[in-house]
Amino acid sequence: MTSPAAESVDAVVIGAGITGMYQAYLLRELGLCVRGIEEAPDVGGTWYWNRYPGCRLDTESYAYGYFALKGLMPDWQWSERFAGQPELLRYASVAADRMGIRPHYRFDTRVRSALYDEAANRWRLTLSDDVTVECRLLLSAVGPLSATRMPDIPGIDRFKGESFHSSRWPRGGDGGPAHADFSGRRVGVIGTGATGVQMIPEVAKTAKTLHVFQRTPNWCTPLGNHPLTPQRLSELRGDPQQFLAFLESTPTAFPYDRHPLKATQVTAEERRQLFETLYAMPGYGIWLSGYRDLLLNKVSNAYLAEFVAGKIRSRVNDPVVAEKLVPKNHAFGVRRVPMETGYYEVYNQGHVRLVDIAETPIEEITAKGIRTALEEIELDVIVYATGFEAVTGALDRIDIRGKGGVALKDAWQDGPTTYLGLLSTGFPNFFTLVGPHNGAAFCNIGVCGGLQVEWVARLIDWMTQRGCSRIEPLPEFEERWTARVYDEYAKTLLADSDAWWVKTSRNPDGSLRRRALIYVGGAPEYRALCEDVARKGYEGFDIR
Numbered sequence: 310m311t312s313p314a315a316e317s318v319d320a321v322v323i324g325a326g327i328t329g330m331y332q333a334y335l336l337r338e339l340g341l342c343v344r345g346i347e348e349a350p351d352v353g354g355t356w357y358w359n360r361y362p363g364c365r366l367d368t369e370s371y372a373y374g375y376f377a378l379k380g381l382m383p384d385w386q387w388s389e390r391f392a393g394q395p396e397l398l399r400y401a402s403v404a405a406d407r408m409g410i411r412p413h414y415r416f417d418t419r420v421r422s423a424l425y426d427e428a429a430n431r432w433r434l435t436l437s438d439d440v441t442v443e444c445r446l447l448l449s450a451v452g453p454l455s456a457t458r459m460p461d462i463p464g465i466d467r468f469k470g471e472s473f474h475s476s477r478w479p480r481g482g483d484g485g486p487a488h489a490d491f492s493g494r495r496v497g498v499i500g501t502g503a504t505g506v507q508m509i510p511e512v513a514k515t516a517k518t519l520h521v522f523q524r525t526p527n528w529c530t531p532l533g534n535h536p537l538t539p540q541r542l543s544e545l546r547g548d549p550q551q552f553l554a555f556l557e558s559t560p561t562a563f564p565y566d567r568h569p570l571k572a573t574q575v576t577a578e579e580r581r582q583l584f585e586t587l588y589a590m591p592g593y594g595i596w597l598s599g600y601r602d603l604l605l606n607k608v609s610n611a612y613l614a615e616f617v618a619g620k621i622r623s624r625v626n627d628p629v630v631a632e633k634l635v636p637k638n639h640a641f642g643v644r645r646v647p648m649e650t651g652y653y654e655v656y657n658q659g660h661v662r663l664v665d666i667a668e669t670p671i672e673e674i675t676a677k678g679i680r681t682a683l684e685e686i687e688l689d690v691i692v693y694a695t696g697f698e699a700v701t702g703a704l705d706r707i708d709i710r711g712k713g714g715v716a717l718k719d720a721w722q723d724g725p726t727t728y729l730g731l732l733s734t735g736f737p738n739f740f741t742l743v744g745p746h747n748g749a750a751f752c753n754i755g756v757c758g759g760l761q762v763e764w765v766a767r768l769i770d771w772m773t774q775r776g777c778s779r780i781e782p783l784p785e786f787e788e789r790w791t792a793r794v795y796d797e798y799a800k801t802l803l804a805d806s807d808a809w810w811v812k813t814s815r816n817p818d819g820s821l822r823r824r825a826l827i828y829v830g831g832a833p834e835y836r837a838l839c840e841d842v843a844r845k846g847y848e849g850f851d852i853r
């Protein structure tokens with residue numbers, strides 16, 4: 310059998326989510342020949358895969374919709390303050406049409422390997438259909454939360470009912486919306502991260518019984534979603550350009566500024582009043598616009614944590630259940646704060662039960678359901694809302710080899726090493742958009758991803774104009790950046806927690822080692838630094 314002929318292009322973009330599509334578009338605008346590769350049958354990335362009931366944004370739609378703010382989709386009208394998955398998928402689809410990028414993508418195709426040929430300065434990719442593609446520039450936009458993580462529980466294949474990961478939700482026959490009707494069925498959900506917390510109240514609406522298997526409770530706060538009329542949208546957003554400039558000025562590109570004071574500088578009554586206001590506000594205000602020392606000072610953090618714990622206790626009727634839902638092992642906001650809609654009240658319904666698997670661990674999955682240390686719970690459906698191999702997981706699933714055949718996975722065994730979270734020594738011309746140690750990951754990705762894509766497009770244009778074809782970070786700049794990522798992280802209360810953006814491993818002496826996978830020094834600071842690097846002729850890179 311002969312293998313299909315190799316395709317040769319200037320650039321390959323892996324992924325057709327909002328970041329990859331925009332990168333493919335801007336590179337084409339530069340006149341490059343671009344091939345996009347996407348595992349799904351269509352564009353959308355995270356909004357293509359995550360179709361569980363209740364799936365929606367926890368960023369304000371109008372702040373997330375970068376293409377609309379940039380003028381690519383001036384007529385786009387959001388229907389809700391926090392758009393649901395079907396609307397987000399339509400947004401991605403319309404954006405793809407406006408940018409005309411679909412014809413340049415190969416869909417239903419995975420990249421199996423990417424090998425760098427140093428002599429030719431080319432990357433050679435082998436795809437899941439055995440096609441080979443060669444390119445000079447390789448841009449990964451695989452998404453920080455796309456590699457599904459199934460738990461390692463004995464007997465997982467033995468279950469005779471229906472089971473699936475939350476981001477692989479079964480669909481109707483036409484490949485359309487997720488089926489969400491569990492009438493008469495006994496459902497178990499494992500996992501209470503942002504996904505579980507969005508899904509659980511929706512599943513409870515139709516399930517005969519719902520068992521929620523919780524290992525760690527999270528600090529969850531109300532989403533406050535509501536419909537948006539065109540008039541309300543324009544009141545909230547105002548002039549799109551000014552609004553975008555405001556988003557770019559805030560630490561995480563959410564439409565909130567931090568409070569100028571520290572929690573320790575005001576009276577208990579002032580704190581209570583602000584916390585009440587923030588709790589009643591839609592969205593992430595409580596996390597992102599509270600006192601400025603929330604993530605820096607344990608005492609200040611405890612004020613808010615105690616306030617939110619009080620809200621949880623007041624919303625859950627059974628005090629024993631309420632106590633299990635109050636986090637005890639991490640401060641407020643050091644893990645992603647799930648935004649909820651009626652989440653706590655769900656535990657007041659007779660057919661919903663919280664199973665504390667920190668107390669009575671899951672021992673095995675059986676043919677009939679889940680066996681904990683205490684009992685066997687019979688189920689018809691098990692949903693694994695168990696999260697993702699975050700940030701580096703999707704890259705780990707591709708055999709990526711740089712100079713000297715070194716595997717990226719091996720080079721990053723001890724945690725990623727990058728310069729600006731965008732390129733890594735030994736892997737020339739390989740860009741990791743919204744990747745590890747990059748200032749766009751701990752951010753409203755709609756905006757920060759877009760800004761990063763524009764910076765990369767400018768860099769590539771700059772190189773092209775100078776007849777340069779190869780870029781690689783200088784080792785000392787990479788070392789300095791990697792150290793800075795860890796230093797910034799260590800300054801915050803985030804350093805003691807196990808959020809999805811932390812890679813944990815063991816030191817030789819058995820002690821726990823945590824490696825931050827994100828840069829938390831602030832999005833404006835990150836971009837200012839990138840701009841400074843550009844102004845200095847892309848300082849820190851070996852460009853030829």
Ligand code: NA7
Pocket residue numbers: 454460461499500501502503504505523524525645666694695696697809
């Ligand atoms: P997360 O936030 O990583 O949450 C995963 C959940 O699954 C979390 O509650 C985990 O408990 C739980 N989990 C993971 N593995 C197991 C095993 N083996 N047994 C029991 N429970 C387990 O992923 P999500 O999909 O909810 O959200 C990801 C992001 O998507 C979110 O931040 C938004 O930005 C969008 P743990 O806390 O580890 O004890």
